[in-house]
Amino acid sequence: MNNQSQSVLKVEHLVKSFGTHQVLKDLDFSIKPKEVVCIIGSSGSGKSTLLRCINGLETKTCGNIYFHGEKLGSGSKELNKFRTQVGMVFQSFNLFNNMTVLQNCMTGTTKVLKISKDESKFRAIKYLRQVGMAPYINAHPEQLSGGQKQRVAIARALTMQPEMLLFDEPTSALDPEMVGEVLQVMKQLADGGLTMMIVTHEMGFARDVSTRTIFMDNGYIVEDDIPQNIFSHPKNPRMQEFLKRYIKNLDNK
Amino acid sequence: MEKGLLYWIGYILEQYWPYFIKGMFVTLWISILGTLLGYVLGFLTGLVQSTPVSQEDSRKKKVVYGTLKLICKVFVAVFRGTPMMVQAMVIYYGLKTSGVDISPFTASILVLMLNTGAYMAETVRGGIISVDKGQLEGGFAMGMSHSLTMFTVVLPQAFRNIIPEMVNMFLTNLKMTSELNVIGVAELYFTTKTAAGTYYRYFEAYIICALIYFILCTFFTNLLSYVEKKTFVNKDYELAVEYMDNAE
Numbered sequence: 001m002n003n004q005s006q007s008v009l010k011v012e013h014l015v016k017s018f019g020t021h022q023v024l025k026d027l028d029f030s031i032k033p034k035e036v037v038c039i040i041g042s043s044g045s046g047k048s049t050l051l052r053c054i055n056g057l058e059t060k061t062c063g064n065i066y067f068h069g070e071k072l073g074s075g076s077k078e079l080n081k082f083r084t085q086v087g088m089v090f091q092s093f094n095l096f097n098n099m100t101v102l103q104n105c106m107t108g109t110t111k112v113l114k115i116s117k118d119e120s121k122f123r124a125i126k127y128l129r130q131v132g133m134a135p136y137i138n139a140h141p142e143q144l145s146g147g148q149k150q151r152v153a154i155a156r157a158l159t160m161q162p163e164m165l166l167f168d169e170p171t172s173a174l175d176p177e178m179v180g181e182v183l184q185v186m187k188q189l190a191d192g193g194l195t196m197m198i199v200t201h202e203m204g205f206a207r208d209v210s211t212r213t214i215f216m217d218n219g220y221i222v223e224d225d226i227p228q229n230i231f232s233h234p235k236n237p238r239m240q241e242f243l244k245r246y247i248k249n250l251d252n253k
Numbered sequence: 254m255e256k257g258l259l260y261w262i263g264y265i266l267e268q269y270w271p272y273f274i275k276g277m278f279v280t281l282w283i284s285i286l287g288t289l290l291g292y293v294l295g296f297l298t299g300l301v302q303s304t305p306v307s308q309e310d311s312r313k314k315k316v317v318y319g320t321l322k323l324i325c326k327v328f329v330a331v332f333r334g335t336p337m338m339v340q341a342m343v344i345y346y347g348l349k350t351s352g353v354d355i356s357p358f359t360a361s362i363l364v365l366m367l368n369t370g371a372y373m374a375e376t377v378r379g380g381i382i383s384v385d386k387g388q389l390e391g392g393f394a395m396g397m398s399h400s401l402t403m404f405t406v407v408l409p410q411a412f413r414n415i416i417p418e419m420v421n422m423f424l425t426n427l428k429m430t431s432e433l434n435v436i437g438v439a440e441l442y443f444t445t446k447t448a449a450g451t452y453y454r455y456f457e458a459y460i461i462c463a464l465i466y467f468i469l470c471t472f473f474t475n476l477l478s479y480v481e482k483k484t485f486v487n488k489d490y491e492l493a494v495e496y497m498d499n500a501e
Contacts, residue, residue, distance in 0.1 A: 055394060056393075057393060057394070059307075059309075074309050076398065076399075080396040080397070080398060082396075083393065083394060083395065083396040084395065084396035087394060087395065088394035090387060090390065090391065090394070092385075093387075093391075094385075094387040094388060094390055094391030094394070095391065096388060096391060096392070096405075096406045097388065097410055098406065098409040098410050098413070099406075100490070107392075107395070107397070107405060107406075108395035108396070108397065111397065111401060111405065112395060112396045112397055112401075125496060128496070129496060134493065134496030134497075135492045135493050135494065135496050135497050136490070136492065136493070137493050137496070138490040138491055138492075138493060140490065143490060153391075156395070157394070157395070160395055160396070
């Protein structure tokens, strides 16, 4: 029980500035095991920057991040170890263009976790199967569609067997037909009990799949609640305004 | 009766063909060895120059990279900022006067290597920049270190992008070796000069010389583009049917 209540990730007083422009303004929150947290908000509200600060792709200006109660240092060794446990999926996939699908899914396990080739391949295929991409192991990224690429990227992140995955607008670069296949994979992962933090513009997904939704505006967390409350009874006027634009789409679904 | 152009070309070739062949091979050796070594030097220099050093890095790393970067910067500036012919003179006679006795051949390779290295450094830097930043981030997100990501992901792609420029550099070098005759290395231009001087037949001798350079360059252009095509052809992939169970 104690384990359940303890947070996987805790963010304290997180501030990020680009020059004089403050993008994240003193954020505090924590993520518990098996939570699926969707972060919504308009463009420029700092959602992506938040994710990038968490796994160190952007250097935070101040604030602390705790992983299982332990403060994350700024050393590169520590950061790299943290990144093997908290994976990330990008809007632009970032699959390695010089490698096949299988090699993409084996690089992390063989080179970072130092797992044997056989074991790595077994793992890679296991997760590629899970996302329905196993038959494409010999393809190069440029030979795949956007949706396929993103599914491979998810499988690649899973091969590290992370405790938590960060998704940075995983469907924003996809055309509408391919959004579904990626969201389906993500829903599967959520149902499987993976802890996830997802920056998304897919309101339907946030409402139906997330266990918690965070609304960000202008660098602040404006609302942080279960999706039922956020989507049905938004308290904040900014949130109401934001949702109005999506309500039509939601009702149609 | 005045003897014609073809007669003299024939005559010079007959008398001097072993020298032309020898000169050709010296040219080839200098340009191949000098260029290859230059590629290596250029890669190292380019790598040092594109390694980011941030505020949080250790003091030791900052000092080491700071010094290396400065050395590389000076090296590139000097060798791109002076003519190769002058570099050859300075290095060859400079070494001679300071007691290091190297053959003109070795000096030629050294000069070509340094020259190629300086240009190559910039090419490599450009190649690294041309690779999407997301590739690095993709590696970082799996806990890969900067150097590991560079070597497994970014450099192979950068290399692919700069191959045409590398081929270009080799062809330029093949011709630029002619400048090295100033330090008395018996490459193709030097042997031609000797042959031409013997009979006072400059035009004919240099026609032969030009033809040999042209043949060499054309040969390597075709060979290298053939190799490039063969190596980097993107083959169609085959579906791994054994994993078709839950494919869409």
